[in-house]
Amino acid sequence: MNVAEQLSKTVVEIPPSGIRKFFDIVNEMDGAVSLGVGEPDFVTPWHIREEGIYSLKQGQTYYTSNWGLLELREEICAYMQRRNGLTYHPENEVLVTVGGSEGIDLAIRALVNPGDEVLIPEPCFVCYAPCTKLAGGVPVPIVTKAEDKFKLTPEALEKKITSKTKLLILPYPNNPTGAIMTKEELEKIAAVLRKTNIMVLSDEIYGELTYAQEHTSIATLEGMQERTVIINGFSKTYAMTGWRLGYAVGHKDLLRQMTKIHQYAIMSSPTTSQYAAIAALRNGDEDIERMREEYNYRRRVMVDGFRKMGLDCFEPEGAFYVFPSIQSTGMDSETFCESLLKAQKVAVIPGTAFGESGEGFIRASYCYSLKSINEALERIAAYVEGLKA
Amino acid sequence: MEEKVLHILENNCRISFEQMAVMLDTDVETVRHTVEKLEKEGIIVGYKSLINWERTTAEKVKAIIELKVTPQRGKGFDAVAEKIYKYPQVTSVYLMSGGFDLGVIVEGKTMKEVALFVAEVLAPIEEVISTATHFVLKTFKDHAIEFMREEKDTRQVISL
Numbered sequence: 001m002n003v004a005e006q007l008s009k010t011v012v013e014i015p016p017s018g019i020r021k022f023f024d025i026v027n028e029m030d031g032a033v034s035l036g037v038g039e040p041d042f043v044t045p046w047h048i049r050e051e052g053i054y055s056l057k058q059g060q061t062y063y064t065s066n067w068g069l070l071e072l073r074e075e076i077c078a079y080m081q082r083r084n085g086l087t088y089h090p091e092n093e094v095l096v097t098v099g100g101s102e103g104i105d106l107a108i109r110a111l112v113n114p115g116d117e118v119l120i121p122e123p124c125f126v127c128y129a130p131c132t133k134l135a136g137g138v139p140v141p142i143v144t145k146a147e148d149k150f151k152l153t154p155e156a157l158e159k160k161i162t163s164k165t166k167l168l169i170l171p172y173p174n175n176p177t178g179a180i181m182t183k184e185e186l187e188k189i190a191a192v193l194r195k196t197n198i199m200v201l202s203d204e205i206y207g208e209l210t211y212a213q214e215h216t217s218i219a220t221l222e223g224m225q226e227r228t229v230i231i232n233g234f235s236k237t238y239a240m241t242g243w244r245l246g247y248a249v250g251h252k253d254l255l256r257q258m259t260k261i262h263q264y265a266i267m268s269s270p271t272t273s274q275y276a277a278i279a280a281l282r283n284g285d286e287d288i289e290r291m292r293e294e295y296n297y298r299r300r301v302m303v304d305g306f307r308k309m310g311l312d313c314f315e316p317e318g319a320f321y322v323f324p325s326i327q328s329t330g331m332d333s334e335t336f337c338e339s340l341l342k343a344q345k346v347a348v349i350p351g352t353a354f355g356e357s358g359e360g361f362i363r364a365s366y367c368y369s370l371k372s373i374n375e376a377l378e379r380i381a382a383y384v385e386g387l388k389a
Numbered sequence: 390m391e392e393k394v395l396h397i398l399e400n401n402c403r404i405s406f407e408q409m410a411v412m413l414d415t416d417v418e419t420v421r422h423t424v425e426k427l428e429k430e431g432i433i434v435g436y437k438s439l440i441n442w443e444r445t446t447a448e449k450v451k452a453i454i455e456l457k458v459t460p461q462r463g464k465g466f467d468a469v470a471e472k473i474y475k476y477p478q479v480t481s482v483y484l485m486s487g488g489f490d491l492g493v494i495v496e497g498k499t500m501k502e503v504a505l506f507v508a509e510v511l512a513p514i515e516e517v518i519s520t521a522t523h524f525v526l527k528t529f530k531d532h533a534i535e536f537m538r539e540e541k542d543t544r545q546v547i548s549l
Contacts, residue, residue: 297412
């Protein structure tokens with residue numbers, strides 16, 4: 001029997017993520033330095049880990065409610081209130097998910113009917129288009145440009161809206177570009193959306209990691225809360241990637257359907273992680289502050305480093321990536337990354353891994369110690385210098 | 390600005406002014422000026438390395454000594470503290486709240502050397518009422534740095 005012939009066509013047609021390939025090479029390479037990883041280098045703050053351990057010692061080893069621990073949902077609502085001034089009800093407007101990623105998948109699946117179009121500003125995180133396809137929807141990329149600081153503009157949005165448009169993904173602060181959307185810019189997007197029935201999936205997983213100004217959620221704008229599902233989580237904010245915990249908040253009619261899928265596919269999110277997350281929300285503000293400051297230092301070092309090499313680098317205001325242009329080298333992103341890796345043993349990710357519009361750019365993460373960042377920047381500079389000769 | 394400079398230097402005093410200027414989004418001259426000012430004002434009092442001597446073959450012992458002392462009229466504990474901290478064997482002296490008055494850290498080559506220094510030098514000081522010597526057997530963490538920790542990136546390959 002040929003198993004390959006038995007597979008779902010939809011799944012087989014989805015290309016694998018373009019990010020992995022490089023790491024597999026780096027892993028086998030001696031003395032390689034990487035600016036590739038998109039997860040915090042910090043370990044989860046001890047008081048949060050301790051709370052998880054304590055819950056295990058107490059024997060909290062059971063499933064939780066499908067929605068997640070009520071105590072945690074209450075903390076999430078309290079956070080939404082103090083951070084955004086948004087009111088959500090813990091009983092039916094909050095779902096605790098396995099990372100932000102599950103929330104994205106659930107929201108898309110709960111909203112999209114076959115043939116529905118999902119607008120996706122690119123470059124962006126790799127999961128939106130595959131999740132849309134799995135739900136039978138049609139991903140419609142909206143190209144964002146360096147000259148617009150990779151922001152979504154109302155003009156670009158309007159051009160892509162059709163009678164089939166169901167959902168807009170709003171991935172800000174953005175991976176891989178580091179772009180953010182200010183309140184004024186979001187107002188213009190909201191003005192376009194209010195004339196339609198388009199829903200919004202606002203992926204705010206990097207919402208606490210902005211450096212020039214505080215993040216604004218589109219849900220805070222007039223009339224936008226009911227059509228917006230906010231996806232957030234603990235991975236980036238509290239350096240809790242391995243705990244696999246996120247959440248979605250939004251209208252109860254949507255959340256009920258999302259929870260139904262969650263209930264059949266996942267049952268409930270990891271219990272230990274949920275207890276730890278309560279501690280994170282209650283006592284983690286100082287941890288966020290400390291990590292944000294450190295990221296900010298590294299961000300400036302990265303931008304400065306790339307600019308000194310003569311590469312255009314727009315100033316990222318959120319997340320933990322810089323997205324310099326390598327167009328001046330005349331190479332395409334993938335060639336640049338491959339030959340940089342061979343020549344200087346430094347791994348960065350080609351912009352094309354985040355959509356075709358990432359061509360001409362590379363993503364470098366600053367989830368690394370200053371020492372590693374300096375080392376990597378020196379090597380990249382040597383490589384770029386070598387190209388000129 | 391000054392506080393940020395202090396935090397950065399407290400964490401890593403070998404960082405260059407150039408790097409600090411980039412991190413703080415300012416120019417090198419401003420950083421240099423700030424650091425010099427902080428040094429002059431005695432806010433930055435020194436730059437030292439943190440060494441885990443336990444990993445070397447060097448003979449080195451450290452003891453924390455609790456001292457009960459009689460404060461002096463008009464000078465409080467300052468005069469007796471000075472008598473003690475002037476000895477090069479003494480690496481730290483703190484005025485304490487609680488069960489004793491001065492916390493003193495003494496370093497030497499051997500336990501005997503340290504014990505004798507306490508018995509023959511510190512104990513006989515007029516104002517010293519009593520001493521209790523506690524030897525340090527192992528350092529787990531010092532100056533916010535974990536001594537046993539290995540710098541290793543254990544993050545695995547993942548697509549994001």
